[in-house]
Amino acid sequence: xxxxxxxxxxxSVGNAERIKRVANxxxxxxxAGNQVVAVVSxxxxxxxxxxxxxxxxxxxxxxxxxxMLISTGEQVSVSLLAMAIHxxxxxxxxxxxPQVGIITDDIHSKAKILxxxxxxxxxxxxxxxxxxxxxxxxxxxxxxxxxxxxxGSDTTAVxxxxxxxxxxxxxxxxxxxVYTTDPRVVEEAKKLPEISYEEMLELASLGANVLHPRSxxxxxxxxxxxxxxxxxxxxxxxxxxxxxxxxNNIVVSGVACNKGEVKLxxxxxxxxxxxxxxxxxxxxxxxxxxxxxxxxxxYDGVNDITFTxxxxxxxxxxxxxxxxxxxxxxxxxxxxxxxAKVSIVGAGMVTNPGVAARMFEALAEEDIxxxxxxxxxxxxxxxxxxxxxxxxxxxxxSKFELDKLGMEND
Amino acid sequence: xxxxxxxxxxxSVGNAERIKRVANxxxxxxxAGNQVVAVVSxxxxxxxxxxxxxxxxxxxxxxxxxxMLISTGEQVSVSLLAMAIHxxxxxxxxxxxPQVGIITDDIHSKAKILxxxxxxxxxxxxxxxxxxxxxxxxxxxxxxxxxxxxxGSDTTAVxxxxxxxxxxxxxxxxxxxVYTTDPRVVEEAKKLPEISYEEMLELASLGANVLHPRSxxxxxxxxxxxxxxxxxxxxxxxxxxxxxxxxNNIVVSGVACNKGEVKLxxxxxxxxxxxxxxxxxxxxxxxxxxxxxxxxxxYDGVNDITFTxxxxxxxxxxxxxxxxxxxxxxxxxxxxxxxAKVSIVGAGMVTNPGVAARMFEALAEEDIxxxxxxxxxxxxxxxxxxxxxxxxxxxxxSKFELDKLGMEND
Numbered sequence: 062x063x064x065x066x067x068x069x070x071x072x073s074v075g076n077a078e079r080i081k082r083v084a085n086x087x088x089x090x091x092x093a094g095n096q097v098v099a100v101v102s103x104x105x106x107x108x109x110x111x112x113x114x115x116x117x118x119x120x121x122x123x124x125x126x127x128x129m130l131i132s133t134g135e136q137v138s139v140s141l142l143a144m145a146i147h148x149x150x151x152x153x154x155x156x157x158x159p160q161v162g163i164i165t166d167d168i169h170s171k172a173k174i175l176x177x178x179x180x181x182x183x184x185x186x187x188x189x190x191x192x193x194x195x196x197x198x199x200x201x202x203x204x205x206x207x208x209x210x211x212x213g214s215d216t217t218a219v220x221x222x223x224x225x226x227x228x229x230x231x232x233x234x235x236x237x238x239v240y241t242t243d244p245r246v247v248e249e250a251k252k253l254p255e256i257s258y259e260e261m262l263e264l265a266s267l268g269a270n271v272l273h274p275r276s277x278x279x280x281x282x283x284x285x286x287x288x289x290x291x292x293x294x295x296x297x298x299x300x301x302x303x304x305x306x307x308x309n310n311i312v313v314s315g316v317a318c319n320k321g322e323v324k325l326x327x328x329x330x331x332x333x334x335x336x337x338x339x340x341x342x343x344x345x346x347x348x349x350x351x352x353x354x355x356x357x358x359x360y361d362g363v364n365d366i367t368f369t370x371x372x373x374x375x376x377x378x379x380x381x382x383x384x385x386x387x388x389x390x391x392x393x394x395x396x397x398x399x400x401a402k403v404s405i406v407g408a409g410m411v412t413n414p415g416v417a418a419r420m421f422e423a424l425a426e427e428d429i430x431x432x433x434x435x436x437x438x439x440x441x442x443x444x445x446x447x448x449x450x451x452x453x454x455x456x457x458x459s460k461f462e463l464d465k466l467g468m469e470n471d
Numbered sequence: 472x473x474x475x476x477x478x479x480x481x482x483s484v485g486n487a488e489r490i491k492r493v494a495n496x497x498x499x500x501x502x503a504g505n506q507v508v509a510v511v512s513x514x515x516x517x518x519x520x521x522x523x524x525x526x527x528x529x530x531x532x533x534x535x536x537x538x539m540l541i542s543t544g545e546q547v548s549v550s551l552l553a554m555a556i557h558x559x560x561x562x563x564x565x566x567x568x569p570q571v572g573i574i575t576d577d578i579h580s581k582a583k584i585l586x587x588x589x590x591x592x593x594x595x596x597x598x599x600x601x602x603x604x605x606x607x608x609x610x611x612x613x614x615x616x617x618x619x620x621x622x623g624s625d626t627t628a629v630x631x632x633x634x635x636x637x638x639x640x641x642x643x644x645x646x647x648x649v650y651t652t653d654p655r656v657v658e659e660a661k662k663l664p665e666i667s668y669e670e671m672l673e674l675a676s677l678g679a680n681v682l683h684p685r686s687x688x689x690x691x692x693x694x695x696x697x698x699x700x701x702x703x704x705x706x707x708x709x710x711x712x713x714x715x716x717x718x719n720n721i722v723v724s725g726v727a728c729n730k731g732e733v734k735l736x737x738x739x740x741x742x743x744x745x746x747x748x749x750x751x752x753x754x755x756x757x758x759x760x761x762x763x764x765x766x767x768x769x770y771d772g773v774n775d776i777t778f779t780x781x782x783x784x785x786x787x788x789x790x791x792x793x794x795x796x797x798x799x800x801x802x803x804x805x806x807x808x809x810x811a812k813v814s815i816v817g818a819g820m821v822t823n824p825g826v827a828a829r830m831f832e833a834l835a836e837e838d839i840x841x842x843x844x845x846x847x848x849x850x851x852x853x854x855x856x857x858x859x860x861x862x863x864x865x866x867x868x869s870k871f872e873l874d875k876l877g878m879e880n881d
Contacts, residue, residue: 077527111547118489118551119558127559129565130550133543137521140540141528148529149535153540160571160614181614204570204591 063171063228064186065090068100068196068218073237073292074138075105083233084145087191088187090263091151091464096186097320098225100196100218101142103134116294124169128198128208132158134194135214142194152274153191156181157197158206163217165207171232172199172207173275174216177224186225194221212273219276223283230287231298232272232279234377237291238299239264239271242316242465246451254297256314257304263440264315277301288451304408312416313407313461314386320401322352322369324432325378329363336389337366343381349374353402353444363392367433369444400432401450404442405457417441424461429453473584473638474596477678478510478606478628482645483702484548485515493643493702499602501561506596508635510606510628511552513544513781517570534579538608538618542568545605545624553603559777563601566591568608568616573627574850575609575617578758582609582617583685587634596635607709622683629686633693640690640697641708647701648709649674649681651873656861659874664707666724667714671697673816673850674725687711723817723824723871728864730811730857732762732779734842735788739773739802746799749777757838759784763812763854773802777843779812788878807863810842811860814852815867819863827851833870 067087074080083099091097111130115122124128134173138157162178185192196214199207209216213353215232223229236244237252239261244250257266258281271289280287280301286464290298330336338355344351354368370378375398382394403424410416420441424431429452435442445453458464484490501507521540525532532540544785549565556563572588595602606624609617619626625642632640646654647662649671654660666674668691675684679715681699690697690711698710736821747766754761764778780788785808792804812836820826827844830851834841839862843854855863868874 077524080528113552114487114547118490118555121558122554123557126550126553126565129553130547130569136543136546137524137540141524142537143539144532146534148531155536157539157616192836206567242839317643351705410653 062094064096064098064225066098066218066222066225066227066230068214068230069102069106069292070234071102071105073233074101074142075239077141080138080141081145084142084149086292087227088146088151089317091191096205098182098186098192098194098221099142099175100214101135101138102133102196102214103442104138107134107137115235125205126471128169128172128232128421129206131208132195135197138198139163139193139195140229146193151191152189153193154185155195156185156192157195158217159200159204161194161221163199163220163468165201165209167201167203167205167207169207171210171348172201174199174209176424179224182221182225185336207276212276215273215276218280219279219285219287222285223279227285230285231278232287232289233292234271234289235293236271236289237292237296237380239301239315241314241466242454243318246318247316247458247464250458251301251443251463251466252276253314253466255300255302257408258301258312259304259439260406261301263404263437264317272301289461291343292403311407311466312413313405313463315406315465316461317404318401318453319404319405319451320450321372322400322402323372323375323384323398324367324369324397325375326365326367326397326443327382327389327391328365328393328395330366330389332362332364336364340366340382340385341388343385344370344378347377347381349378353433353442355433355435360424369433372398379467397432399443399447401447401453402442402444403450403453403457404440404469405461406440408439410440411438420457423456424453427452427456429456472504474506474508474635475638476508476510476628476632476635476640477626478642479512479702479779480624480644481512481515481518483643483692484511487551490514490548490551491555493561494552496702498556498559498561501601504709506593506825508596508602508604508631508637510624510631511545511548512606512624514551517544535615536580538582539616539668541618542605542608542616545607549603549605556601556603561601562599563603563663564595565603565605566595567605568627569614571604571631573609573630573851574610577611577613577615577617577621579615579617581758582611584609584619584630587630589631589634590633592635607844619685621675622686625683625686626689628697629689629697632695633689636685636694640695642697643702644681645701645703646681646699646752647704647706648699649711649725651724651876652864652868653728656728656864657726657868657874659877660868661873662706663709663724663876665710665712667818668711669849670713670724670816670818671711673814673847673880674727674807678716682711685809688742719878721876722819722823723815723873725816726864726871726873727814727816728811728860729814730860731782732810732812733782733785734777734779734807734810734854735776735785735792736775736805737799737801738775738805740775740776740799744771746774750776750795753795754780754788757787757791759788760790763843763852765843765845779810779843782808807842809857810854811857811863812852812854813860813863813867814850816850817873818849820850821848829870830867833866834863837862837866839866
């Protein structure tokens with residue numbers, strides 16, 4: 062018995078048959094005595110078809126119009142899902158992001174949720190309806206439709222769960238939980254029955270592709286219990302909760318790999334205070350997220366600044382840097398698109414010295430060169446050559462004996 | 472120089488190539504010094520694809536969810552058209568029905584526009600933008616998306632023209648104007664350079680398929696000058712205006728044919744006052760439009776009530792009548808789905824006696840039986856067997872010598 066928010070990804074509602082299956086799952090949960098809100102992504106291929114149409118018209122669509130177009134994908138899936146649930150005899154209503162009152166800023170295609178005015182949602186729940194919410198989208202205070210960017214539906218689900226104070230937020234996806242690493246890369250990967258918000262946050266940011274980091278961030282902030290489950294089977298999945306609630310605190314709980322970043326270097330800038338901040342403030346203004354950063358003084362008193370950004374921001378980042386040539390007085394720019402970031406994550410790391418060293422050792426044994434290193438209390442990341450990524454993940458996974466975790470319990 | 476509302480149908484924006492062509496046409500008009508608002512339907516096939524998806528899920532979708540689904544079609548076309556216009560270097564914004572502030576009642580799938588809150592539209596026009604409006608859709612005061620039913624984009628265009636006090640409303644379609652009859656049926660059909668609102672209204676209601684009657688009604692009420700033009704060629708089209716502004720007032724200006732109606736008879740109801748009103752009030756409550764009606768007392772003191780409705784309302788009408796069996800005490804119901812309504816329309820008819828008689832003569836000469844007759848000041852309609860429809864139209868067209876009208880001037 063409780064108020065449950067579920068989230069179904071695009072694959073889970075990829076065709077009429079799958080939509081009916083999800084409808085059944087939701088209705089079952091409702092009939093067990095729960096209130097259910099389901100957040101849904103666009104059907105598998107629809108977004109791609111829309112993007113193809115755009116390509117026939119322009120290479121440079123205004124982002125506002127792009128959001129207007131792309132947001133139709135979820136509107137289609139939520140209304141179809143509502144029809145399927147109605148067919149099963151339950152009271153149901155679908156709502157778009159704007160109808161739910163998901164207010165965002167106006168950074169189109171990458172909008173951030175500012176507030177959820179949940180009156181409508183609560184009214185429908187009080188009338189004992191199942192509510193289907195379009196993920197990934199919101200609306201500015203000027204009534205323009207926005208989208209939240211990649212993984213946005215996860216964020217919608219967690220934000221909605223927060224707004225209505227849900228007991229649990231279940232993320233249904235095409236994998237059945239969070240693994241020690243990508244099972245497509247390392248066959249011996251093990252599913253984790255539970256993990257802390259912090260570890261999940263690092264794994265999410267590192268490209269584990271299960272949950273969007275922003276959604277984990279919000280869940281952590283408002284202490285919303287998360288579960289990652291498969292929409293195709295009935296395994297218990299992985300629960301994500303506070304560290305103190307975990308049963309075990311293992312040193313390294315996962316190895317992640319992200320091939321979606323690009324390395325940029327600004328070479329030969331004067332060794333003066335404020336140069337780096339100029340670069341990163343400008344990038345922040347353009348809503349470009351910078352990931353790893355290193356800066357080192359070279360022999361002749363000039364600086365090199367090296368950092369990574371998402372591949373999709375590469376073009377824009379390059380343009381920003383080129384436009385700043387006079388201001389920064391750099392000697393040259395260099396780019397490396399052929400990189401991958403391999404990381405280990407674990408809440409127990411902070412109290413176990415030598416974890417990073419073991420990771421470096423694993424890479425050295427494979428003759429893999431490390432380009433950049435970045436660490437946090439519960440994470441170590443290394444930038445390496447992209448074609449060595451799988452080899453590195455396998456070596457590290459086996460170095461930390463993650464295949465022997467014995468935590469698989471279903 | 473002026474404020475122009477244009478409307479483009481689904482065929483006009485059927486693919487990327489056509490969208491670009493429409494973009495060019497709009498931009499040309501803007502650069503000639505006009506303010507332009509374009510109302511757009513869904514791309515040719517998208518609605519059909521969505522309806523197919525519904526069919527895989529349910530035979531009986533809730534109308535609210537159906538509107539939610541179907542309204543995505545226009546949202547796709549307006550955003551793509553805005554992208555194409557932006558590509559040509561003009562300032563542009565697309566707006567959904569809800570964003571425009573097209574407030575409707577809550578009869579989903581057949582909603583009527585109650586009001587247009589045009590502040591947003593006017594603000595965008597003041598900023599010198601081209602505004603692209605999603606046709607066919609609106610929003611209830613409770614923020615639920617509605618659709619206006621068939622031909623709804625025409626209505627949107629005229630209603631928007633009224634709300635912003637436009638100088639002209641141009642309806643672009645796949646024919647290049649209003650003809651004396653359907654040119655696909657009668658090769659000799661002639662294009663009318665102008666026609667009165669009243670005649671157009673009758674032709675529209677009679678299934679001439681060029682303009683939706685509701686749109687002509689609104690244009691007439693607010694005296695908005697209408698033009699019907701082809702989106703594929705540059706012919707002048709047909710202007711629709713007040714009778715007094717017409718240059719000629721011809722007796723019969725067009726022959727229309729509607730194969731989309733069904734005849735229903737309620738046979739053997741007691742000959743008491745109020746029986747017919749019971750039927751038609753009930754149908755009105757269900758938002759079913761009744762077209763032709765006849766009632767006649769039979770020899771044994773009971774009544775037969777016969778009327779026609781749109782084919783798509785047939786199932787529902789039958790259910791309403793069946794549910795009223797005890798109340799109406801009728802003997803039986805009968806149906807004829809095999810009918811067509813052939814009509815002549817002309818503003819000059821009212822001052823020319825014998826017009827109806829000539830029409831009946833034309834039908835008699837072809838041995839076509841007349842099932843029902845209905846007349847207005849500027850119209851005569853006859854219900855005949857569906858398989859005789861083309862033959863009837865040809866005979867009437869030639870009887871009134873419409874092929875010799877000599878009004879074709881382009």
